[in-house]
Amino acid sequence: MARYVALFRGINVGKAKRIAMADLRKLLEGLGYREVSTLLNSGNALFSAPAAPAIKLAARIHAAVAKQLGVEARVIVKSARDVAGMVDGNELAAVCTDDSRLLVAMSDDAEALEGVRALARGDWGEDRIHLGKHAAYVWCASCILESEALDALMKGLGGAATTRNWATLRKIHALLSADDGR
Amino acid sequence: MKSGIAWGLSIAAMASLLAACGADAPPPPPVVEVLQVSIDADNNCSLEDKAVDCAQVASVIQGRYPTSKPRVDICLDRQTRYEAATEVMQSVTAAGFTVGSFDCGKPAAG
Numbered sequence: 001m002a003r004y005v006a007l008f009r010g011i012n013v014g015k016a017k018r019i020a021m022a023d024l025r026k027l028l029e030g031l032g033y034r035e036v037s038t039l040l041n042s043g044n045a046l047f048s049a050p051a052a053p054a055i056k057l058a059a060r061i062h063a064a065v066a067k068q069l070g071v072e073a074r075v076i077v078k079s080a081r082d083v084a085g086m087v088d089g090n091e092l093a094a095v096c097t098d099d100s101r102l103l104v105a106m107s108d109d110a111e112a113l114e115g116v117r118a119l120a121r122g123d124w125g126e127d128r129i130h131l132g133k134h135a136a137y138v139w140c141a142s143c144i145l146e147s148e149a150l151d152a153l154m155k156g157l158g159g160a161a162t163t164r165n166w167a168t169l170r171k172i173h174a175l176l177s178a179d180d181g182r
Numbered sequence: 183m184k185s186g187i188a189w190g191l192s193i194a195a196m197a198s199l200l201a202a203c204g205a206d207a208p209p210p211p212p213v214v215e216v217l218q219v220s221i222d223a224d225n226n227c228s229l230e231d232k233a234v235d236c237a238q239v240a241s242v243i244q245g246r247y248p249t250s251k252p253r254v255d256i257c258l259d260r261q262t263r264y265e266a267a268t269e270v271m272q273s274v275t276a277a278g279f280t281v282g283s284f285d286c287g288k289p290a291a292g
Binding site: 010013014015041142143144145146167 | 223224225235236237256260261263264265266267268269271281284
């Protein structure tokens with residue numbers, strides 16, 4: 001068994017696409033996954049499953065959520081190893097003075113990530129963009145809604161990514177690591 | 183004589199009706215210059231401390247203050263999702279309101 005996190009894009013951010021985390025846990029258990037838990041209300045589901053390509057797990061979860069809960073939402077699955085790689089590969093941690101303003105845009109679409117590579121070389125003033133293997137990182141020196149770097153990155157990625165802030169990603173990493181140590 | 187009394191009564195009735203109309207006339211909508219929308223850690227929105235649907239923030243403002251064009255400050259919790267924040271900002275700007283401060287005395291969100 002391997003540990004994974006399923007990250008849902010755009011759920012529970014308005015009246016549409018509402019999913020109760022209890023329903024999500026039940027659904028994942030119904031798919032046969034073990035040690036299911038959720039973090040926050042925004043669609044971070046941790047689970048154990050027989051090792052499989054993340055993209056296949058994501059497709060299965062996406063289909064089940066659409067069918068059983070009636071919600072169409074992009075699902076991105078990352079393994080515990082991927083998440084560890086994202087945490088270790090964050091080159092912007094050094095400039096981050098507030099975890100809530102360092103955003104990590106995670107994607108399973110390598111082409112989409114490659115498509116925004118040029119943005120990482122741009123001059124964004126005090127903001128920064130870094131591109132990793134599984135994610136793009138954005139440091140917003142001021143509020144996230146004022147960041148031209150973040151705006152450009154999210155437009156570049158379109159719907160191919162879902163963001164979490166650095167604090168949330170570190171919590172996911174800690175939970176996955178703790179689970180691995182059981 | 184009778185017609186004089188009737189005439190007097192109708193004037194009194196009309197005066198009373200007019201007075202009643204004046205009393206029942208709705209007050210003009212309040213004019214506001216700045217409003218604050220907050221988005222909490224669970225991505226729920228509130229306008230002036232009352233819950234509103236995040237997607238409906240702009241239309242609620244328009245309904246509540248039809249003669250105002252307030253500046254809208256958007257206050258984020260540290261755990262507010264970027265998607266929720268942008269949804270509100272886009273709806274507010276699309277309605278022609280100016281987005282003002284994001285600070286609101288709290289740390290910026292993530």
